[in-house]
Amino acid sequence: MNVQETMAAFDVEQIRSQFPALNQTVYGRQLVYFDNGATSQKPQIVIDAIDHYYSKDNSNIHRGVHYLSQLATQQYEDARGRIQKYINAPLSEEVLFTTGTTGGINLVAFSFGETLNEGDEIIISAMEHHSNIVPWQLLCERKKCVLKVIPINQKGELLLDAFDELLSPRTKMVAITHISNALGTINPIEEIIEKAHAVGAKVLIDGAQSVQHTTVDVQALNCDFYVFSGHKVFGPTGVGILYGKKELLDAMPPYQGGGDMIAKVTFEKTTYNELPHKFEAGTPNISGGIGLGKAIEFLEQLDMKAVQQYETELLNYAQAELLKIAGLQLIGTAAHKTSVVSFIVDGLHPFDVGTLLDKQGIAVRTGHHCTQPVMDFFKIPGTIRASFAFYNTKEEIDLFIKALKRSIEMLR
Amino acid sequence: MTLEEKQNEIIDEFAVFDDWMDKYEYIIELGKELPMIDPSKKTDDRLIEGCQSRVWLATDVKDGKMQFTADSDAIITKGIIGLLIRVLNNEDPKTIATADLHFIGDIGLQEHLSPTRANGLASMVQKMKLSALKAVTV
Structure with a gap:
């Protein structure tokens, strides 16, 4: 054709x-808009949803007994459900709202990172965005872990033989971009995930450049974490998604403390709320979440x-x-x-x-x-x-x- | 010519362009023609690292007047530097420290001096003014 x-x-x-x-x-x-790697434009249904939310339904969610609060909560949670289905996550509580890809990676690097020990190894690649480099460097400084980097060739492709050599029983995390923002390379993440799992490592996929170009099925991929941003997939800025396997998220300590993420607070001991709220402290970006849900609805209509x-x-x-x-x-x-x-x-x-x-x-x-x-x-x-x-x-x-x-x- | 007269002269020169590309054609020519910094002065301590382009700035005081030379790896940045130097060179430190460089906005190039533009030019103007201020206080 x-x-x-x-x-x-x-x-x-x-x-x-x-x-x-x-x-x-x-x-x-x-205007010829060719800066979609940085951010995408928004379809009218996303703009209308945000406009409608602030014109009519604006209210704080999860806590209110009143009509608007329940309406807003319903829409926000419906958006989560829609996104869950779109990326084929098994459970809705495995789909966490974040501030974006950067926010999601920082959450995992901090919280999953708390379970790491001195000398544990993290593998990233030479084509990562700074957002998938620096959070791991911070973790390495904090926990005295070792950062290893998969090299690339002149075409901008990962050297998978080198990856094999970097993998070891010490490897605890492989954090890799699905699609390179600077080069456009689509990485063979299925293979990377399988190899990483074979040595017992967990895998985070940076999907910032993926969901707008391709279908993502987190169960088929069998990745442990998958992150992406709302604004690059035709949704609003300031919102993103972290998918994580329930057993991992359950075992991880909270990242930020505050409202919504607690079950009971006393000065002696605070217990934490269940997923996904455990990782969603404070009033979230409600209109952003709803807008992102609409963007996913838009994508659903496309082949x-x-x-x-x-x-x-x-x-x-x-x-x-x-x-x-x-x-x-x-x-x-x-x-x-x-x-x-x-x-x-x-x-x-x-x-x-x-x-x-x-x-x-x-x-x-x-x-x-x-x-x-x-x-x-x-x-x-x-x-x-x-x-x-x-x-x-x-x-x-x-x-x-x-x-x-x-x-x-x-x-x- | 006063600093204000120099600014007005540039505004007049740019008034003939009604197309953005003509304007930039002129800036590129300025960038290509203007004598720039002595290569020996292109040192790291004179480098202003922008996100997009890099700028080197050398300052001097001669007979009580400020002397600037500068360079950039980007030619449009270089052209705009040429305009700034034309306005600020041979002026009293005090005049420079308090100068309102309105001509940049008047000729439609304000975006290049915005602090968020990250091409090093906003920092360069700040450095020019700071060095002038230093010369006033010495």
Whole structure:
């Protein structure tokens, strides 16, 4: 199927019409939004749900006896249930609301980390986002654990042989990204999870770049923890999900103390609430949770296979067009890639290219993408990154390529 | 020419551009043409690390006037540095310390000086003013 045919089957215009932010001009030009790796735009049903919550149902949840509180609690817990089904988590109490991917990883690194001992080992990879590096470094400092890093090759793929050598009975945690935000690499997490489990290690998957591109089934994966952010999956900012296996979450100590997470408080001894509340101290981001539920409802209506195929066609088209430009080098050429194109242009600073693209209405990301070790590996200061969502089009890629060519001409 | 006159001169120069790309074309030319910092002064202690681009700034006081030279690895940053230096060079420390650099906003480049932009320029202006303040108090 070529791009046009898929587009017809997929009806991108119908999808675009549900994202009001896409339909605007910046600097007098039609906006081309290619910064989906950083955050996604929101469909109208998510915006309406948040608007409705604050206009009508605003109330604190879980404690109120009154009508609005019960209404808000119901919606918030319905959202949890919807997300549970979407990622195929066995139990709703295994689905914790967090502040986002970063919040989820910090929770696990702190709380699961409390069960670790001096000399225990944690494995991450060379392509991790800073959010999946620094919490583990903090844990290593606190508990005198050892951090080990799976190296990558020039294509931006994990070296699995090296991973085999890093694994040992001392390995307690393998924390790995499903899809690299800087390179687009889709990692073979099934294999990684299986190998990690074989030595008795637990596995956390950073799904910040995954749920928007692919279906995630935490039971099929058999991962121990899976984290993602609401705002990257067409939901609001400030909310995210941590899935964790019940027996692990039950055994872990609370991360933060406060309201909602307690069963009984006395000055002598406090007992903690059951899952998921044990890890949800304080009034949560109620509208965020409800909005995220709506975003998942939106995703449910899509055929994710068609989405993947369409995004792959966008990726292939963009890469082919980019490679026609002299002096342009793709950073991240893994065999299995999602719709992220990182590149550099000989002699040009990514910031300059990004600034000129912006003035032509093209929103891309430039810099190190919070993956400084990846940039160090490729010996570059940063890249220009275009990341596509299913609402982007081939016509937008044409506009982007045209604007890029003009930018390069101006800078050379 | 006073600092204010220099700012107005730049505002006039930019008034002819009604297209963003023309404006940036001009900034890029400034970035390419302007004599920048002596390579021996591109040292780590003069480096202002931004998230996006890096800036080196050297300051000097000559006959009671401030002298700045600077460089950046990004050409647009370099062009804007050129404008800032044109306005601030050869001015009294006191004038610089209290200068309202409104021309940047007037020509539509405020985003580059916003502290959240992280291209090193906001920190550079702050350093220029601090070094001027230091020269006043010495």
